[in-house]
Amino acid sequence: MTPCASILETPLRIGQIVPRAMGCAGAHDLRRILAPNLKRLRKERGLTQEELADLARLNRNYVGMIERQENAASADTLEALAKSLQVDPIRLIEQ
Helix, strand or coil: CCHHHHHHHCCCCCCCCCCCCCCCCCHHHHHHHHHHHHHHHHHHCCCCHHHHHHHHCCCHHHHHHHHCCCCCCCHHHHHHHHHHHCCCCHHHHCC
16 A cells, blocks of 8 residues: 555544555645646647747746646646647656
């Protein structure tokens, strides 16, 4: 069982603080992983942020915000970006 799974399966009491386990990625950790992966994959394909945004039907500013770790991407956004980059979505968030 992973550290994340053991925490998630532990019953919690109201007001209980759950310690962050090693190996569990939080939202900011995923942003930190996603941002350089997205930028690298985009540049490898010779795309600008605007071109990628058009392919994924997203706002160019939003793509830039994801690359600068200023905004979190939803699962739907990750899927659209991955499809536009012609990669499996997991490639966007793997370390």
